[in-house]
Amino acid sequence: xxxxxxxxxxxxxxxxxxxxxxxxxxxxxxxxxxxxxxxxxxxxxxxxxxxxxxxxxxxxxxxxxxxxxxxxxxxxxxxxxxxxxxxxxxxxxxxxxxxxxxxxxxxxxxxxxxxxxxxxxxxxxxxxxxxxxxxxxxxxxxxxxxxxxxxxxxxxxxxxxxxxxxxxxxxxxxxxxxxxxxxxxxxxxxxxxxxxxxxxxxxxxxxxxxxxxxxxxxxxxxxxxxxxxxxxxxxxxxxxxxxxxxxxxxxxxxxxxxxxxxxxxxxxxxxxxxxxxxxxxxxxxxxxxxxxxxxxxxxxxxxxxxxxxxxxxxxxxxxxxxxxxxx
Amino acid sequence: xxxxxxxxxxxxxxxxxxxxxxxxxxxxxxxxxxxxxxxxxxxxxxxxxxxxxxxxxxxxxxxxxxxxxxxxxxxxxxxxxxxxxxxxxxxxxxxxxxxxxxxxxxxxxxxxxxxxxxxxxxxxxxxxxxxxxxxxxxxxxxxxxxxxxxxxxxxxxxxxxxxxxxxxxxxxxxxxxxxxxxxxxxxxxxxxxxxxxxxxxxxxxxxxxxxxxxxxxxxxxxxxxxxxxxxxxxxxxxxxxxxxxxxxxxxxxxxxxxxxxxxxxxxxxxxxxxxxxxxxxxxxxxxxxxxxxxxxxxxxxxxx
Amino acid sequence: xxxxxxxxxxxxxxxxxxxxxxxxxxxxxxxxxxxxxxxxxxxxxxxxxxxxxxxxxxxxxxxxxxxxxxxxxxxxxxxxxxxxxxxxxxxxxxxxxxxxxxxxxxxxxxxxxxxxxxxxxxxxxxxxxxxxxxxxxxxxxxxxxxxxxxxxxxxxxxxxxxxxxxxxxxxxxxxxxxxxxxxxxxxxxxxxxxxxxxxxxxxxxxxxxxxxxxxxxxxxxxxxxxxxxxxxxxxxxxxxxxxxxxxxxxxxxxxxxxxxxxxxxxxxxxxxxxxxxxxxxxxxxxxxxxxxxxxxx
Numbered sequence: 004x005x006x007x008x009x010x011x012x013x014x015x016x017x018x019x020x021x022x023x024x025x026x027x028x029x030x031x032x033x034x035x036x037x038x039x040x041x042x043x044x045x046x047x048x049x050x051x052x053x054x055x056x057x058x059x060x061x062x063x064x065x066x067x068x069x070x071x072x073x074x075x076x077x078x079x080x081x082x083x084x085x086x087x088x089x090x091x092x093x094x095x096x097x098x099x100x101x102x103x104x105x106x107x108x109x110x111x112x113x114x115x116x117x118x119x120x121x122x123x124x125x126x127x128x129x130x131x132x133x134x135x136x137x138x139x140x141x142x143x144x145x146x147x148x149x150x151x152x153x154x155x156x157x158x159x160x161x162x163x164x165x166x167x168x169x170x171x172x173x174x175x176x177x178x179x180x181x182x183x184x185x186x187x188x189x190x191x192x193x194x195x196x197x198x199x200x201x202x203x204x205x206x207x208x209x210x211x212x213x214x215x216x217x218x219x220x221x222x223x224x225x226x227x228x229x230x231x232x233x234x235x236x237x238x239x240x241x242x243x244x245x246x247x248x249x250x251x252x253x254x255x256x257x258x259x260x261x262x263x264x265x266x267x268x269x270x271x272x273x274x275x276x277x278x279x280x281x282x283x284x285x286x287x288x289x290x291x292x293x294x295x296x297x298x299x300x301x302x303x304x305x306x307x308x309x310x311x312x313x314x315x316x317x318x319x320x321x322x323x324x325x326x327x328x329x330x
Numbered sequence: 331x332x333x334x335x336x337x338x339x340x341x342x343x344x345x346x347x348x349x350x351x352x353x354x355x356x357x358x359x360x361x362x363x364x365x366x367x368x369x370x371x372x373x374x375x376x377x378x379x380x381x382x383x384x385x386x387x388x389x390x391x392x393x394x395x396x397x398x399x400x401x402x403x404x405x406x407x408x409x410x411x412x413x414x415x416x417x418x419x420x421x422x423x424x425x426x427x428x429x430x431x432x433x434x435x436x437x438x439x440x441x442x443x444x445x446x447x448x449x450x451x452x453x454x455x456x457x458x459x460x461x462x463x464x465x466x467x468x469x470x471x472x473x474x475x476x477x478x479x480x481x482x483x484x485x486x487x488x489x490x491x492x493x494x495x496x497x498x499x500x501x502x503x504x505x506x507x508x509x510x511x512x513x514x515x516x517x518x519x520x521x522x523x524x525x526x527x528x529x530x531x532x533x534x535x536x537x538x539x540x541x542x543x544x545x546x547x548x549x550x551x552x553x554x555x556x557x558x559x560x561x562x563x564x565x566x567x568x569x570x571x572x573x574x575x576x577x578x579x580x581x582x583x584x585x586x587x588x589x590x591x592x593x594x595x596x597x598x599x600x601x602x603x604x605x606x607x608x609x610x611x612x613x614x615x616x617x618x619x620x621x622x623x624x625x626x627x628x629x630x631x632x633x634x
Numbered sequence: 635x636x637x638x639x640x641x642x643x644x645x646x647x648x649x650x651x652x653x654x655x656x657x658x659x660x661x662x663x664x665x666x667x668x669x670x671x672x673x674x675x676x677x678x679x680x681x682x683x684x685x686x687x688x689x690x691x692x693x694x695x696x697x698x699x700x701x702x703x704x705x706x707x708x709x710x711x712x713x714x715x716x717x718x719x720x721x722x723x724x725x726x727x728x729x730x731x732x733x734x735x736x737x738x739x740x741x742x743x744x745x746x747x748x749x750x751x752x753x754x755x756x757x758x759x760x761x762x763x764x765x766x767x768x769x770x771x772x773x774x775x776x777x778x779x780x781x782x783x784x785x786x787x788x789x790x791x792x793x794x795x796x797x798x799x800x801x802x803x804x805x806x807x808x809x810x811x812x813x814x815x816x817x818x819x820x821x822x823x824x825x826x827x828x829x830x831x832x833x834x835x836x837x838x839x840x841x842x843x844x845x846x847x848x849x850x851x852x853x854x855x856x857x858x859x860x861x862x863x864x865x866x867x868x869x870x871x872x873x874x875x876x877x878x879x880x881x882x883x884x885x886x887x888x889x890x891x892x893x894x895x896x897x898x899x900x901x902x903x904x905x906x907x908x909x910x911x912x913x914x915x916x917x918x919x920x921x922x923x924x925x926x927x928x929x930x931x
Binding site: 034042052116134137228230262305308313320 | 367448
Binding site: 343347348 | 679683744745746747748750752754755756758759760762763788789790842
């Protein structure tokens, strides 16, 4: 660098060649150090993820050696007599997961449509964050409201009404209303999953090009026809991905569900009966196991949940990636 | 200039009326119905939020007092009246501190790697890993730390801190990557053109520019971690009712304490659970709103 | 007042009358020669009457005092430099500006005597009668058939849908190129084909007017020529209004031309409106002359 360069440059690269090469060496080392540190952060993330999988799988090995894959379909869970079967919890997990995702997708997509395509900007700027706040509420508090508000409401109002109107459908048929039930868990999970789907689909719908919407409107289509004919078909796979992510969230929720689901290891068809899920079982019983086998069986259930969770996440990611590529 | 002409152009021609023809009335009714349904859905969500806040306030606000905030934990079983959240508040602060000391550097370094150094392939793998880590149910994070740490060293605040760090890292990393990416390319080009070393650019220019977003992300991650029950439940169950600060021992935390007060079933302790719930929810919501407002204001100032 | 049936060459399909809708002429595409002879015997209606129309976007004035009349079965061109309001005015004709924040229109804009912005005007009905083709082709991510049939299905035109689609594609001079792959995605077509598809789907529902906003500006010269031929053929059935940057295009295609430019206060306004021949050969206004001789952009 010539001395004609600006003074700041001289500070970076002084005229003295010896000093310059020393600085270059420091710079090069510092560059390398930063890069390796940053890489270290990333590597740590990766390692922890692997460690989680390894730890849970190895914790489950005891129960797996004893029961094999049959564990998944056995119904009995009696720790005192070393009987461990995951079926009722898997059943509860799947029913509450699917039930809440169905409700959440309908509600969440509606809210997403509202926030992106229907509400005036100022309204959306207020309602959008409010819906996101719903996701920020800790699950223990939702569980608290669940116990003292939702379950009593189900017991005294919802269940009797549903039973009288739809009691002939098996899923609604409980003769004596019990507040803590699979239905309560579905409601609670819906509260937690709706904001996720609403936020994701709102961003999704905003990516539909205005030209497509203009084209539909210029053809004399009503707003609903434009949404049904253009917006939703264009974002189909994104909506599916959002639902799957919501499912993963619902399956993993332990605390709120533990407080309202009833804690009854059973697999009732009737949604208004008490039930149990894998996550809430772990939350309730992990700290006070009856035996090592008990703990291992709980690890086994954790492994099943992990598989469900990771599969959902990867599937959702793959769907949204191919959606991004196709556009 | 104008061709103002034949008055026939101004007489409404009934054959070309602009009132709804054919099936338009029915279609517009259908459309209006669906629009109403979406508005109702949004209204329902907001109503649920307001109900949650209202109930927590109604049942819990009356509990808030200086003694509530500083007194020792209520006796287990809830028979003996009195007690407050003092140890739990301190314990939560301690656990979050441990978690954030770990999570902030790891999260920011990972974000730096992904936004400044990583090639496409490694970048994709690492991003997937981050998404997966974000998606691990928090109860399983608790199970993991239990097996890794608690099984060998017993319950402790450190264990809970590690578990919460796992929860915080993906949140901090994701938002930091966004902030780093939003730094205008012109800044980087200018630094390169001046011959400034990469590390100086990153630490001296890019990071400070992204600092607002990173700080906001950290604050939001902390708020999230403060409310997590499951990972702490399995790793840090307090013993006794007094203040306990030793990180190698378990400490009381607000969410776990809420749960325990709740399970006692006694009115007096359940009331305290509401008080704690109101406090926790209020703080988290305020932090969320505050962080958003602050971020929006600082972005507007920068002209983003 | 509509095309008398004796002059109409054979319809290739059943003549569809829409309940209370526009009395569109024969659905078949007419050759230019028969179109010319048919045109000479058409009694012109005034389709659009604009009196002192001005447009504001919030506080910003975009268009000032436009007064003109657009007649049926003509192709009317709006020309002028960028940013002088021609597209804005075009989009007022089918109320596509309504969703733009701060949009406000003053003056009278009548469609066959009916106030387009009056309380009796239903916006969706307006767009059903006054169709639009946009500058950049915007086909839906559906099959070619579904693109053309979509709006017709909405309107309840479920019978003889196949014939309707074929007729529309023929009108757009696209049928032969796509008849074997109607179920293929429309996104696989070339730019010019996509634009003709957009024209086909606009005419499939038999509107009264077709507005075209610089329809060929995104296309290559060969595709552009195809579009221009199309417009000439379409005017026998529809009233065409086209915005174009290309003066030669206006000369080739339009019967009447309106020249828009910025006035003294730098707001877009209508400068001159004449038959195309007269506007380009003996323009009345100095500014028109300056524009068409290329003295400014």
